[in-house]
Amino acid sequence: MAWRGPTVQPSINPAPNPVQYGMDVSGRRIENNRAENIRRDTDKVDNFSVTLVDIDTAIVKHLDNVINASIIAAGVQVKVPVNYASPERWKSIQSDGFIRDKNGKVQCPAIAVRRSTMSRNDNLTTLNRYLQYPTVKHFSPKNQYDRFSTMNGFQPTKEIYSVALPDHVIINYDIIVWTDLVEQGNSVIEKINFATEDYWGDPERFKFRTSISDYNFQVEINSEQDRMVKSTFSMMAYAYLLPDHYENYKSVVQKSFTPRKIVFSAETTTDNLPVVQNAKVVAKTTELNGNVVPVIDESSIYKDQTAQPNDWINTKVLEYQSFITTKTGSLVTLNNGSGSAIFSFASTSFNPYGSPIEQDLRLIIDGLVVNRLYLTYYTTGSSLIANVVVTGSGVFPTTSSLIVGYGNLI
Amino acid sequence: MGLKGRYFSQRDLNLVNSLNGELMGNIIENIVTMFKISSRETQLNIYGESSAATGRWYQPGIQISTLVERPEMATEYDDFGPSRSQTHLFKFREKMLQQLNYYPEIGDIVFWNDRYYEVDNVIQEQLLGGITEKNHSILCNAHYTKLTSLNIVQRN
Numbered sequence: 001m002a003w004r005g006p007t008v009q010p011s012i013n014p015a016p017n018p019v020q021y022g023m024d025v026s027g028r029r030i031e032n033n034r035a036e037n038i039r040r041d042t043d044k045v046d047n048f049s050v051t052l053v054d055i056d057t058a059i060v061k062h063l064d065n066v067i068n069a070s071i072i073a074a075g076v077q078v079k080v081p082v083n084y085a086s087p088e089r090w091k092s093i094q095s096d097g098f099i100r101d102k103n104g105k106v107q108c109p110a111i112a113v114r115r116s117t118m119s120r121n122d123n124l125t126t127l128n129r130y131l132q133y134p135t136v137k138h139f140s141p142k143n144q145y146d147r148f149s150t151m152n153g154f155q156p157t158k159e160i161y162s163v164a165l166p167d168h169v170i171i172n173y174d175i176i177v178w179t180d181l182v183e184q185g186n187s188v189i190e191k192i193n194f195a196t197e198d199y200w201g202d203p204e205r206f207k208f209r210t211s212i213s214d215y216n217f218q219v220e221i222n223s224e225q226d227r228m229v230k231s232t233f234s235m236m237a238y239a240y241l242l243p244d245h246y247e248n249y250k251s252v253v254q255k256s257f258t259p260r261k262i263v264f265s266a267e268t269t270t271d272n273l274p275v276v277q278n279a280k281v282v283a284k285t286t287e288l289n290g291n292v293v294p295v296i297d298e299s300s301i302y303k304d305q306t307a308q309p310n311d312w313i314n315t316k317v318l319e320y321q322s323f324i325t326t327k328t329g330s331l332v333t334l335n336n337g338s339g340s341a342i343f344s345f346a347s348t349s350f351n352p353y354g355s356p357i358e359q360d361l362r363l364i365i366d367g368l369v370v371n372r373l374y375l376t377y378y379t380t381g382s383s384l385i386a387n388v389v390v391t392g393s394g395v396f397p398t399t400s401s402l403i404v405g406y407g408n409l410i
Numbered sequence: 411m412g413l414k415g416r417y418f419s420q421r422d423l424n425l426v427n428s429l430n431g432e433l434m435g436n437i438i439e440n441i442v443t444m445f446k447i448s449s450r451e452t453q454l455n456i457y458g459e460s461s462a463a464t465g466r467w468y469q470p471g472i473q474i475s476t477l478v479e480r481p482e483m484a485t486e487y488d489d490f491g492p493s494r495s496q497t498h499l500f501k502f503r504e505k506m507l508q509q510l511n512y513y514p515e516i517g518d519i520v521f522w523n524d525r526y527y528e529v530d531n532v533i534q535e536q537l538l539g540g541i542t543e544k545n546h547s548i549l550c551n552a553h554y555t556k557l558t559s560l561n562i563v564q565r566n
Contacts (some may be wrong), residue, residue, distance in 0.1 A: 057456045087458020089528065090447045090517020095454065103514070303544075 038255045045161055047253050049244035050206060051172075052115070054106035058201030059112050059173060059237060060084060065100030066200070069191050071109050071184040078109065080177070080188055107180045108228075109188065117172045122239060124168035129246065132162035133255070134394050139336055140257065155366065155402050158258040166240035177231040182219065185231045196235070236283040258367040262404060266327050279368060329363075329386065329403040343403050345384040361386065362406040365395040384409070418538040426538075426546065427505045434475040434503065442478075442500060443471040444512065445519040445562065465561035471521065472512050477501040478522065483554075496554040498527050504534070505550050514550050519560065527552035527558055 022366050040047075063069075064082040071078055095099070099110050137159040148156055175192075179185040193212065201207035215233040245254055329345040343363070361377045363370040363386050374393035377386040386405065390397065397403070418426075418512055434440070439472050455463035460466045479499035484494050507513060520527040531551040538544040557563050 053456060060456055088460065088517065089530070090449075090515070091454060091458045093447050093516040094447065094456075255525070276503045 050242040055239045058206050062200035067195050069188045080109045082111045085112040095329050112176045114174045116174045119170050121168035121170050126165045131165045134160050134162045140344035154260050159258050161255045164252045166262045168240045171237045173235045179229045182229050185229045189231050194407045211236045233366045325409045327405045327409050341390050343386045345405050364404040365397050366401050368395045418544050440475050440476050441473050443521040445471050483507050498552050500550045522554050524548045526555050528555040
């Protein structure tokens with residue numbers, strides 16, 4: 001070994017360390033939510049991903065195995081081998097011997113595939129990567145020792161597997177077909193052209209729609225080189241990408257459980273509140289629109305020298321909390337055709353006291369909160385009717401579902 | 411049946427090989443270690459690359475005496491800063507390679523002077539008397555390669 005400078009540490013010139021360690025071995029504290037620490041090595045649902053390798057494999061394997069182009073050379077049918085362009089040197093010589101002679105010269109015919117560009121598919125955009133598609137497994141091993149017929153207020157827990165929505169992309173492939181004769185190139189291009197505008201890939205795995213707009217044909221005769229017939233075209237694959245992890249640790253398929261029992265309690269936290277000494281809440285009642293409702297004496301909430309007697313927000317928070325109640329509802333109609341469900345809360349209406357902001361209903365179906373975009377509600381007579389657009393809402397109401405309304409109800 | 415051709419008879423070839431074998435093996439003593447990829451253990455992906463999960467696997471290295479043509483190391487500057495590059499020409503006696511049952515191919519790795527070189531080209535054209543059966547040497551053009559692509563040296 002040649003001299004590399006002084007050998008006394010640390011002057012020695014070490015070999016570079018090509019290993020970059022991740023954040024998990026650093027001293028940085030990683031926030032951990034124990035509710036998300038759900039064991040995944042015992043369930044049968046694998047993590048899911050669609051990668052560029054999957055898409056490239058689908059295209060190359062479809063060309064090689066399904067289209068299976070062949071030519072006639074001197075009366076003999078010869079399969080056209082398909083390879084991804086520019087493989088490693090040793091693989092070209094020592095593994096792909098069948099497309100070369102014994103001295104290493106490439107023989108015709110051959111097809112080479114290369115991924116050239118990738119762009120976002122603006123026609124199929126996902127709003128954001130936090131959107132997830134939940135699928136519910138109604139049986140869970142957690143229920144196998146429970147007798148729900150004798151348990152009051154408990155529901156069987158369900159397993160929810162939420163899959164993040166993929167990014168839709170358009171991937172362009174440059175494909176080159178080499179043949180000795182134009183006639184041989186024609187037969188290959190004819191087969192490929194007939195197969196496009198269709199889904200390419202392995203039926204057991206992924207299939208992606210492909211499209212080819214135009215083909216280029218060249219016959220090259222250069223001095224000191226063989227005559228070569230080259231047909232090239234660019235093919236678009238409408239694909240989608242879904243990494244197996246994102247944001248450092250989140251799995252694309254996230255598992256969760258529906259709650260067995262729902263217990264509501266109301267808590268408020270506020271910052272920068274003055275120190276309250278000798279605070280006293282004076283409960284009063286008054287009659288408003290024929291109903292007896294409690295009223296909080298605003299001036300009695302903060303009774304110290306630093307309190308703000310007109311602190312509207314803090315007063316309203318406490319006021320709102322005093323009226324929060326929950327009601328159990330029932331399913332009236334479930335229309336699977338239009339994807340809608342109607343729920344009724346008997347003898348329930350909004351508390352007439354207060355501003356409109358307090359007339360807010362949160363609907364919980366089997367532990368899943370219904371997004372406000374899918375929920376409309378109104379009062380009729382002495383009943384509160386809630387209408388849910390089920391399709392796309394992420395909830396799955398059934399006749400046995402636990403329906404809970406949460407809000408300023410009486 | 412002897413080799414054809416009036417010149418370079420079998421006795422002449424034996425003499426040339428004997429002299430050159432002694433010169434290269436006992437006097438010059440430039441020894442390189444050749445690694446050939448084991449294509450049975452090395453898994454491939456769709457791109458014609460060795461799988462990232464397994465890396466490349468090699469057959470045990472073979473030490474061979476050689477003559478080395480070695481141009482100077484060059485330094486190239488690009489977006490990553492300075493980087494070194496070098497090409498070498500390794501010359502082997504075909505008779506010795508036959509005895510070792512080793513034929514160099516493109517993609518083989520040569521270890522010499524504390525560096526690894528990947529073979530780019532194999533030349534087998536030193537035909538004594540122009541007779542194809544009387545080739546004397548096998549030349550390998552090779553370039554200085556990265557450690558990260560080899561899977562020979564353990565990463566620290």
